[in-house]
Amino acid sequence: MNFELSALWKQLEAMVRGSIALFPSLIFAVIVFFIFFFIARSVKRIVRRATGNRRHARNLGLVLGRLAQGTIILIGLFVALSIVIPSFQAGDLVQLLGISGVAIGFAFRDILQNFLAGILILLTEPFRIGDQIVFKNFEGTVENIETRATTIRTYDNRRIVIPNSELFTNSVTVNTAFDTRRMEYDVGIGYGDDIEHAKRLIYEALDEIAEVLQDPAPDVLVMELADSTVDIRVRWWIKPPRRIDDLRSRDQVLTAIKHKLTANGIDLPFPTQQILFHDQTEETDGDRTQQREGWPAGQKQSPRSRSVGGALRSLAKHNGKQDNSHHPTQNDMRQPADQ
Known part of the structure; x- marks a missing residue:
């Protein structure tokens, strides 16, 4: 029992002597580390101040300052470890960082990818x-x-x-990369309207709006002959190109165009459709001139068009005739009895 206590006391004594011998180096290493730490903070402030002169570069200065601070602190830590542990070599740190770097890279691949992408976005802007x-x-x-x-x-x-x-x-x-932005909208007029007159009216409506820039000048172009309308594309420029300016200019332009065109008799038609009834019966089967399903070229006479109500009345009349022809009268029904 006394032998075990003696051995334990010797170990404690050796540890205390080693700590006392290491204490000056530890104090010096801490002082060196804090020197590097304060240098890193100063470099961070300098980087932020240097990049702060650039417009909208606040985040860029923060990121570059943190990178510079972290690099200097890492160097200070390496120097402090070399002072406390003289046997610690740079090759050991490089090997340790290499092994841990691969493991960290696989574990935090998405985080590192986003980090590098963020650095590039801040640099290229x-x-x-x-x-x-x-x-x-x-x-x-x-x-x-x-x-x-x-x-x-x-x-x-x-x-x-x-x-x-x-x-x-x-x-x-x-959307706000440049000072100006071009807007556009398609206006449909009737086929019977004068296109040049409609275009002049649209130009007059645009000239009355202060938000529409004259340089670059607006333009009005015929873009398509649609099913029910002649589509005219109106293009104009606004400044500044923000969302609220887009909505305000669009509201004013469309309102002015609508009032200008309708006040001058220009039609703004809505989509229309024409329905052709298929009049094929056994009497007219094969006679294309008596049918309304497509009228071939060269026909002598096209069938006369009629309204939906007229078609329904004709159909009811035709069905009524068929019903009368198939049902015998009361006299016909009594004839066999009289005989």
Whole structure:
């Protein structure tokens, strides 16, 4: 029992002596680490201040500052470990980082992919904070660009969080990338209306709206001869190109065009259809001139058109004649009895 206590006391004594011998190196390593830590914070502030001069680069400065701070702290940790443990070599750290890096890469592949995509988005700036973008089924204003995801605020006041890897690898429409934006709308007029007169009226309606830019000038073009209308495409430019400006200009342009055209007798027709009845009976079977299902070229006389009510009355009259011809009268029914 005394032998075990003596051995334990010797081990404790050796540990205390080793700690005392290591204490100056530990204090020095802590001091070195804090020096690197304060240097890292200073570098972070410098990077943020340098990138802060760029417009909409607030998030970029934060990300680059954090990267610089993390790198300097990692170097300080390596130096501190070398002071405390002299046998610790740079090769050991590189090997450790290599093995752990592969494991971390597989475990956090999506996170690292979003992080790198966020860095590239912040560096290349395809869109900025405050821009209005369209991504797949989402549309709104960019609120924040972080290293993992980008948040947009929809026009109906909802927040959408989109991973940066999807934004970087897919198409994104930036509606506010330029100072101006072109709008368009198709107006249908009747086939009997004067096209040039209608176009002049549309130009007059556009000139009365202050929100429509004159440079670039609006244009009015005939685009299609549709089933019931002659489609005229109206194109105009607005500034600034934000969503609210789009809605306001569209409201004013369409209202002005409608009032201008109707006040000057231009028809704005709705879709119409013509129904042809198939009049094929046994008497007219094979005689195309007596049928209304397509009129072949060269026919001598086309069948006269009639209304839906007239067709129904003709059909009822025809059915009535057939019923009378198939049912004998009372005299006919009594004849066999008299005989």
